[in-house]
Amino acid sequence: MNPIWKKYLSATVPRYTSYPSALQFDKLEAGSRRAALDRIDNYDPISLYIHIPFCAKLCWYCGCNMRVENRYERASRYTTALVEEIRQVAGTMAGRGRLTQVHFGGGTPNYLSAEDLAQILDAVEIGFGLTDGTPVAMEFDPRLMNEKQIAAFTAMGVNRASLGIQDFDPFVQTAINRVQSFELIDACVSHLREAGVTDVGFDLLYGLPRQKEPSFRETLRKTVHLGPDRISLFGYAHIPDRLRHQRLIDPEDLPDPISRSQLRDMAADYFQDAGYLPIGFDHFARPDAPIARAMMANRLNRNFQGFTEDPANIVIGFGASAISSFPALHAQNEKDIAAYSASVMKGVDPAARGTKITPRDQKIGAWIKQLLCTGEARLSDYAAVLDLQEADLDRIRSRLDVFIRDGVVSLDGDTLRMREEARVLARTVAAIFDPYVKGAASFASLAV
Amino acid sequence: MREVAATMAHLPVREDETLLAEGTPTENLYVVVSGAFRLVRMMADGRRQITGFAFPGDILGQTDGRELTYSAESLEPGLVCRFPNGYLDRASLRHPEIKDQLIESGQAELHKARDHIVLLGKTSADERVFAFLKMIAGRTGHGLDGEAFYLPMSRQDMADYLGLRMETLSRTLTALRKAGKLSEVTGRLIRFAEAEGAVPASA
Numbered sequence: 001m002n003p004i005w006k007k008y009l010s011a012t013v014p015r016y017t018s019y020p021s022a023l024q025f026d027k028l029e030a031g032s033r034r035a036a037l038d039r040i041d042n043y044d045p046i047s048l049y050i051h052i053p054f055c056a057k058l059c060w061y062c063g064c065n066m067r068v069e070n071r072y073e074r075a076s077r078y079t080t081a082l083v084e085e086i087r088q089v090a091g092t093m094a095g096r097g098r099l100t101q102v103h104f105g106g107g108t109p110n111y112l113s114a115e116d117l118a119q120i121l122d123a124v125e126i127g128f129g130l131t132d133g134t135p136v137a138m139e140f141d142p143r144l145m146n147e148k149q150i151a152a153f154t155a156m157g158v159n160r161a162s163l164g165i166q167d168f169d170p171f172v173q174t175a176i177n178r179v180q181s182f183e184l185i186d187a188c189v190s191h192l193r194e195a196g197v198t199d200v201g202f203d204l205l206y207g208l209p210r211q212k213e214p215s216f217r218e219t220l221r222k223t224v225h226l227g228p229d230r231i232s233l234f235g236y237a238h239i240p241d242r243l244r245h246q247r248l249i250d251p252e253d254l255p256d257p258i259s260r261s262q263l264r265d266m267a268a269d270y271f272q273d274a275g276y277l278p279i280g281f282d283h284f285a286r287p288d289a290p291i292a293r294a295m296m297a298n299r300l301n302r303n304f305q306g307f308t309e310d311p312a313n314i315v316i317g318f319g320a321s322a323i324s325s326f327p328a329l330h331a332q333n334e335k336d337i338a339a340y341s342a343s344v345m346k347g348v349d350p351a352a353r354g355t356k357i358t359p360r361d362q363k364i365g366a367w368i369k370q371l372l373c374t375g376e377a378r379l380s381d382y383a384a385v386l387d388l389q390e391a392d393l394d395r396i397r398s399r400l401d402v403f404i405r406d407g408v409v410s411l412d413g414d415t416l417r418m419r420e421e422a423r424v425l426a427r428t429v430a431a432i433f434d435p436y437v438k439g440a441a442s443f444a445s446l447a448v
Numbered sequence: 449m450r451e452v453a454a455t456m457a458h459l460p461v462r463e464d465e466t467l468l469a470e471g472t473p474t475e476n477l478y479v480v481v482s483g484a485f486r487l488v489r490m491m492a493d494g495r496r497q498i499t500g501f502a503f504p505g506d507i508l509g510q511t512d513g514r515e516l517t518y519s520a521e522s523l524e525p526g527l528v529c530r531f532p533n534g535y536l537d538r539a540s541l542r543h544p545e546i547k548d549q550l551i552e553s554g555q556a557e558l559h560k561a562r563d564h565i566v567l568l569g570k571t572s573a574d575e576r577v578f579a580f581l582k583m584i585a586g587r588t589g590h591g592l593d594g595e596a597f598y599l600p601m602s603r604q605d606m607a608d609y610l611g612l613r614m615e616t617l618s619r620t621l622t623a624l625r626k627a628g629k630l631s632e633v634t635g636r637l638i639r640f641a642e643a644e645g646a647v648p649a650s651a
Contacts, residue, residue: 042562042565043489043491043499043561045491045492093569095567095568096565100493100495101493122616125616126571126576128611129568129612130611130612131607131608131611132607132613132614155615309493310493311492312492
């Protein structure tokens with residue numbers, strides 16, 4: 001990364017996986033999600049997000065809503081609530097909407113037994129229609145995978161797998177409390193391939209404790225050697241004030257912001273040299289992967305899971321803390337597992353918090369999404385959304401000046417364009433156009 | 449309509465032929481004389497969604513002059529009657545009832561979609577599959593008298609239409625036979641148990 005971009009690295013901006021971002025969430029009126037569901041039309045594309053909050057072990061870097069669980073009965077009870085929530089929502093839908101994708105996230109979805117996963121998928125099938133071609137994606141903890149589990153899960157329809165890799169170096173793995181051997185990952189990938197999974201993804205993190213260039217290069221080499229179809233490359237966000245377990249990580253071990261960005265740049269170069277295409281600013285994919293095809297067809301999308309080929313602009317979230325997203329509403333289920341389950345079993349909508357999306361929000365959100373997904377957007381489109389006058393546009397241009405001078409963006413007539421190597425700063429640029437971000441606002445995770 | 453249809457030439461359709469293609473302008477309407485068609489829509493993610501099936505007596509095409517919102521693909525060899533849109537406008541001057549039928553037919557796909565949503569809204573695989581079989585029997589006029597009848601569509605088409613995994617569809621057909629609601633399930637050959645066969649389809 002260009003050293004003069006260093007100053008942008010300390011900016012903290014929203015992730016823009018939604019607009020308005022989760023920071024704007026507040027208590028929702030009762031019945032909000034139900035009303036949004038009622039507006040879905042017969043063949044509107046919808047996708048489902050199903051949250052499985054349990055993990056077998058605590059990873060010290062984790063920023064997800066999860067809990068370490070050593071009594072499996074709790075996961076079974078949670079499954080009962082999840083199935084009930086799916087039934088209730090499906091009852092409201094009464095056959096409307098067309099399912100484009102099911103995504104299991106966590107926590108650790110493969111913490112579930114095959115029996116409990118079967119119940120959930122049966123409920124999805126009856127409630128929303130699930131065919132053999134429907135993409136069913138799941139995040140996996142390799143340490144809980146085995147040949148039998150992979151065979152059972154794929155037989156039920158799981159056909160896309162994301163493996164939480166983070167880093168292959170045992171020295172780094174020890175520092176984050178997630179030790180998993182290369183041999184294990186190798187075996188998992190082989191079993192997935194044998195089971196016919198054609199879309200295997202690796203999740204990697206840079207900025208982890210003890211990460212150094214030589215060993216991280218080795219992680220990249222091993223990654224490419226195993227040949228995943230997709231790679232996500234996120235920066236570790238160290239916020240021990242908010243996430244207590246991150247205090248287990250020795251801050252002395254963390255790479256400084258410059259080293260972080262060098263690790264990222266090295267990875268981006270490595271993957272592209274190996275034939276992977278950059279997708280958005282934190283994904284890489286083989287040219288024949290669905291997400292790469294979507295990008296080339298100019299229909300890359302971004303939702304709560306990040307960049308995605310899933311075209312659905314309606315996501316229904318199930319489970320504790322899951323977020324549903326509709327054209328005019330974001331709604332988040334209760335985060336606490338017990339409170340979530342109690343609400344569902346009482347027949348009360350668990351989507352307690354969220355935010356309405358005004359028509360203005362929708363337009364700003366679409367504009368920001370375009371900037372993030374394609375790296376360019378037109379100022380006149382933005383001006384039209386906000387009904388801006390020339391004077392307002394001048395103010396925006398002046399705020400862009402420093403970015404232009406530093407070569408982060410260019411202004412080609414009316415078109416604002418991210419420099420390719422600076423795509424990772426897209427959220428920082430987007431924040432200029434976000435009326436919810438006031439001044440030197442400093443919230444949400446570290447941008448890069 | 450039959451009277452008008454009688455004056456028109458019958459056009460043979462081969463198996464697996466695309467009679468109407470989604471996204472192309474419509475110049476003709478077709479009345480299905482024999483055979484069966486599946487109606488398919490391309491969804492936003494590039495996957496195909498079967499939204500309905502057409503049988504003898506059904507009208508395919510749109511009269512609104514817009515691009516077709518679905519494709520019609522033949523499941524078996526058959527015959528259709530082709531009407532240029534303009535011709536029908538003129539014919540309906542002499543036979544005003546045709547106009548009503550045309551307006552209705554412009555909505556044919558919509559009706560099919562509504563049937564589809566009703567089926568998808570059924571809360572068990574048993575109900576969904578059985579209601580589908582009754583619908584096909586009702587529409588083709590076969591199988592309601594306790595006779596065995598052939599399903600014109602493949603299991604794959606059926607599973608896609610019903611939003612079920614193949615495995616679930618097979619299991620459900622077996623379960624319906626074991627429960628005595630179907631007396632025969634052999635490939636595409638289906639026979640309702642007699643008590644069921646007497647009830648007309650409602651779906």
